[in-house]
Amino acid sequence: MFKHTVRVFIGHTICLGVAAFLSGITCVHALEVNYTNSAHGNATYGVNRSDMPDAYAVGNCAHCHVQHGSVDGSAGAVHGFALFSANLVEGADITYKSTDSVCFQCHTTSNSRQQGGSVPNPDYAETFGGFSENSDQGVLEQYNPDTQLEDSYHNLDEVRIYAAQNFAWFKEYTTPCEACHNPHIARRNKAHVKDPTYTAISLPSDHGNLWGDDAGETMARYGGDYQAPFYYNSTTSYEPGGLLNSDPSKVPDYVTFCNECHGSEKAPIYSTRRERNLVMVNWSAAGDKHGARGRDGKTWLREPYATIGGKSNYVLSCVDCHEPHASPYPFLMRRSINGQPLNLNEPGLGPDKRGFQCLQCHQDDNAMGYGGVNDWARQHHGLGGDSPYSGRNNIGPSGKPLANCDCHGAFEGDIGSGKNPIRCEICHYHGSSVPNPAGEWPATVTPKNGEQKTF
Amino acid sequence: MPASGTHINGDQRVDAALRVSAGFVVSVLALLVFLLCWVAPVHARVTGxxxxxxxxxxxxxxxxxxxxxxxxxxxxxxxxDCGGCHTGTNEFGGKTPFVMSDAPEYGESGIEANATTLAGGSFYWVNQPANKAVGGEATGHNVAGLTTAxxxxHTPPGFDGGRAxxxxxxxxxxxxxxxxxxxxxxxYGCHGTHxxxxxxxxxxxAHHGDLGGARINPGNAPAAxxxxxxxxxxxxxxxxxxxxTADAHNQYxxxxxxxxSNTSTISSLCARCHGAYHSGTGNTGTSSPWLRHPTDYDMGNASSSEYRNYGGMGNSYNPAVPLASETVTSVKNKVTFSNDTIVTCLSCHRAHGSKYYKAMRWNYAGSVNGGLCTECHSSKK
Known part of the structure; x- marks a missing residue:
């Protein structure tokens, strides 16, 4: 009996020892969420304002907070939270300056207040997608793209107003960047693009914690329905950072994150740029097909989404298509999507710029070997089955059969008629369905009456 | 007391009485010796x-x-003069508070077991060469006769005409x-009248009338x-x-x-010269978001905040990061976040000086997270 007990004890001890040894090898311990583990609080590359006395350590509070509004007796203007610069100049818009936001004072590549004079933070397309061509390196520069295209950005004044109205912790003059980032805990994800424990974002509803660093806070929570897009110029590696396999656990759950404001159940968001409320997003099974709603017919896709058989659906991440900060393109479209640049600055691509976003994942006529780049006739008319307007008996807006082509040219912004394209966003946008609830489309125009067919 | 039913004779009574008497005498003598020998830990008015x-x-x-x-x-x-009497090395139980000395011990925050500085700190480091956040002219008040200018x-930072x-x-x-x-x-001084x-x-x-202990409604007399x-x-x-310690400290x-505009708080004293840091339109604000770090503000106002971790479990008073209270009749060894967690200038600074940049109690400038700032800002560790 005694010998048996001893043997059992020794056996358990060995097992526990081996288990402890293995766990020590294999376990990944997330860093504690605190300031000294944050990007700003790092003793090497943390905050370090160039005009501060050298008594202050790198990362010290004083590089952002001037406790008495004065450095060596030189008093400047005082700002909320004792910050050294304005949190945000009210109404700042269109062209942002470094003085418009305390964050822009350092997060710029031009005369940054940080030692060295430059803090590059390339956009998502470059940082996580690898597309570095023609990329503005600073956040401030991204907000002011040097292009003639229709740029877009998260309007900071509108963010400020919305956050103040919807999140109790957000004070009147909290820096709008804080709606998404907690500067005291945000980590340096740009240096660890494949490791979401270095996430820089916090849910607006849980500002004191990071988002994406814990299990259950990544795209893996969608049960394998997330397929990472290709890394730039590759068909064998994936975002983020060129992983050799699509790994949803490496991507923070941006769907939950973005929908803290943009979700369809949330308060409306007014856009001064669009002069209307933004379309809210429903990424659930009852919402968009780019979200959790299943397919209801055939879709002609490009890789890596085309070849996986038996999939009823993919749940995309918002940042697969959109930039979180700003973009030289409308609607925060990324400069590259699914490994390919949009190249919208090339001349002669026609008015339907939105199609270049779509064709990164969907097959246009060119991809089908049927026609030109960003032509979509075959998807809509030529394939039968799920190709919605193949049937000659469908009725167009004029009440006549589709053969009249009177859909083309019927919408604001369309160029001419005939084969000239209808802008994608007439039918395809978050929450869109046919017929359009606004009534522009007769109920008879589609074989999928009443269903959320288009997005 | 004998057990019930036990017989006690006369000798036993006398013996018992003697024992009681002897015990009483010994107790009284011991008390007298204690009272005569005990040195009261009050070093208020000057003696000798x-x-x-x-x-x-x-x-x-x-x-x-x-x-x-x-x-x-x-x-x-x-x-x-002032510096002549108040220069020396402090020791526990000392009768003169020294504010200047040769190479005082400060430890990390001036409260450690080997520290030889008092509540106000020391002017010593003001005259020492600066090495990053330690030593140098910015480590304390530059008092005439004691330190370099x-x-x-060249004027007090935040001076806005002098608060009365x-x-x-x-x-x-x-x-x-x-x-x-x-x-x-x-x-141009802090003590006494201007x-x-x-x-x-x-x-x-003041020196002859000093009372020590609690000072309530002191009026205008410097001694009070x-x-x-x-x-x-x-x-x-x-x-x-x-x-x-938590049990033995000033209660500010x-x-x-x-x-x-109250003139009885310890922060109001500082505000006389550094008024812009204390109050006034456009100076500090009256609620979060503050424009400058607030003083005379009870952290208890911010319920469910990071401040509730002050003092750790049980919220003990931390003499390294002292907080003021509305009542100062006695020492508080715990805080309750009800008018006893009031931020003061002295929560962060030593009035005379410390070895750290800007007379901070701890090495604020030399640390990444502000050092003991996290005692209150506990989520910023």
Missing amino acids: PCSNCHTMHYSQNNSILSEWDEGGPHQALLRT DSIL AADGSRPGGGTWPSGQQVTCAGV SEAAQTSAIHG GYRFLVGIEGYEDPNWEIRP KGLNNPGG
């Missing part, structure tokens, strides 16, 4: 021979004694000449104010906070009234 402090003619055999200050004669027939700050003390006097009479060094007392040019006159009667600070309330630790007066 007059010649400890005064000299009638500032002359002994037509010369001066070596222990006298060569800069005399001094007002009030004193042997020396500040090469950068309880007696109506203002530092500099409301104007601070550029280059004027701060003094211990008087027009209405008297001479430092000795400014604290007239906390640490000879006119109108200031507070509870004085009898050991002037050498190696303070504060009010939950940011931007207020």
